[in-house]
Ligand SMILES: Cc1cc2nc3c(=O)[nH]c(=O)nc-3n(C[C@H](O)[C@H](O)[C@H](O)COP(=O)(O)OP(=O)(O)OC[C@H]3O[C@@H](n4cnc5c(N)ncnc54)[C@H](O)[C@@H]3O)c2cc1C
């Protein structure tokens with residue numbers, strides 16, 4: 429009966445979204461009067477999960493699961509759910525969790541709802557609130573199946589500490605052949621990703637050309653932030669496509685989003701508006717982004733950004 | 749090679765989103781509908797396989813008669829034939845069931861869908877279709893080559909990309925990168941004329957149920973006014989971010 433949560437790890441370490449999913453699963457388990465079971469795949473130290481309310485860990489360690497496969501991972505979760513007699517499964521909105529959850533849903537005849545932003549509004553009927561129309565609306569959605577899968581939006585619930593035992597049990601499911609083989613991976617390991625970043629520094633066409641991105645990278649470095657850009661900037665080849673954020677690019681749901689020289693077109697705003705605090709730097713006081721921002725500076729990026737970098741360096745020294 | 753491109757019919761990205769019937773239904777009045785952008789990238793890549801490798805390309809939508817202009821647009825871009833499964837698209841699962849039937853009946857080798865549709869943002873139809881038809885599945889695709897029975901696909905992962913291979917039949921969730929923005933085609937007069945003569949077949953839906961249903965919609969709470977800070981007063985911004993917003 430316990431609520432099952434998939435706690436994703438990377439190089440053996442839990443991702444922040446996994447701990448958020450665990451916190452959320454614990455809160456649902458409390459409402460349903462049951463316990464929380466986490467499934468880990470090739471994670472090192474599972475005791476950390478207790479801090480976020482996990483009562484039991486099903487620890488899967490198998491070299492065949494070394495590279496992520498949606499099909500085989502979904503099947504592992506299916507076996508775990510069946511073993512536990514689970515009715516509610518929680519996953520995060522990471523790229524991989526989004527990849528596997530529809531396969532898991534079919535495997536378990538479970539109704540799946542993505543982009544969920546709050547605890548269920550009611551458990552019978554089971555109704556959750558999710559974002560739709562790329563953050564332009566919220567939808568209440570009812571799941572009618574016996575088993576339910578809830579995919580939690582990143583940074584919508586937060587990490588909640590909740591001490592529990594996290595008793596670890598080794599779990600050795602059968603492993604399906606994935607059907608998809610990974611040939612090469614090209615990942616910058618030294619940079620924070622847009623998906624994981626607390627802070628994202630983003631710049632648009634207002635920067636005039638790719639040669640001016642040095643200050644954006646420096647600002648990101650001082651803040652420990654990821655860098656991003658508007659769509660035309662990636663279409664023009666000034667920055668890689670992987671930095672394109674917005675409705676047709678990557679979604680951003682960070683704590684602090686700093687937009688420099690971005691006008692704030694509706695398609696851009698839709699994709700970044702789930703971020704908690706937005707700061708805009710733009711020469712044009714009429715730029716639409718000011719209406720969607722929390723803090724704004726009307727000014728020239730080429731003056732404001734270098735000044736901001738200097739002040740932040742001092743600030744970091746004082747608050748170190 | 750037989751390719752099927754799944755087309756979702758969505759409000760244009762600039763649309764104002766409103767609801768009717770006591771906030772239980774999307775208000776389509778005055779809204780311009782388009783091919784879901786992620787599907788348009790997939791359709792454009794499919795045109796390349798048609799022109800360079802002799803593939804046939806069908807498009808499919810699950811929806812009411814109002815989606816036909818969107819399917820005609822896909823025909824005008826160059827698809828050979830269109831299928832509309834005549835049923836409301838009630839949830840991801842029921843749409844996937846209808847698509848699985850079309851795929852099994854049509855013996856398609858490659859099914860190109862989008863990473864997600866920009867209306868309900870479910871992000872689940874392609875994965876469900878793959879599971880229902882027992883096909884291989886790769887999503888967040890930003891590059892695709894096919895040789896014989898093997899597809900080589902680049903896909904976006906957190907912080908980078910990876911290259912994978914998979915045998916056909918294969919279901920893809922595509923996005924920008926599959927082709928570039930500048931490769932997208934605007935239908936020309938000849939394409940539009942030809943599209944009128946191409947087959948658009950209506951299939952009756954198979955019996956299925958919805959696993960989830962919409963209860964109601966609401967707009968996000970209005971945002972408070974922006975606090976403007978003088979460009980010469982960066983200290984104030986840092987103070988606000990530190991003490992008020994608590995994000996640095
Ligand atoms: C189907 C579709 C999907 C789209 N999806 C996306 C998406 O996902 N993401 C996205 O970003 N866009 C998307 N767009 C594009 C979007 O409509 C805008 O064109 C785009 O966001 C504008 O980018 P920008 O703000 O960088 O450029 P611009 O609109 O050109 O704005 C540049 C801004 O920089 C300011 N500026 C100029 N000089 C300076 C300076 N020295 N200092 C400070 N500010 C300065 C200007 O005042 C202006 O506000 C989409 C469009 C369509 C049609």
Ligand SMILES: Nc1ncnc2c1ncn2[C@@H]1O[C@H](COP(=O)(O)O)[C@@H](O)[C@H]1O
Pocket residue numbers: 753754755756757784786787808809810811837840843860861862863864865866868869870871872873874
């Ligand atoms: N009603 C539909 N008809 C045909 N294809 C669809 C439909 N809904 C979704 N799809 C396909 O599935 C993808 C993902 O949609 P979704 O799961 O709704 O986010 C879309 O980009 C389409 O390719």
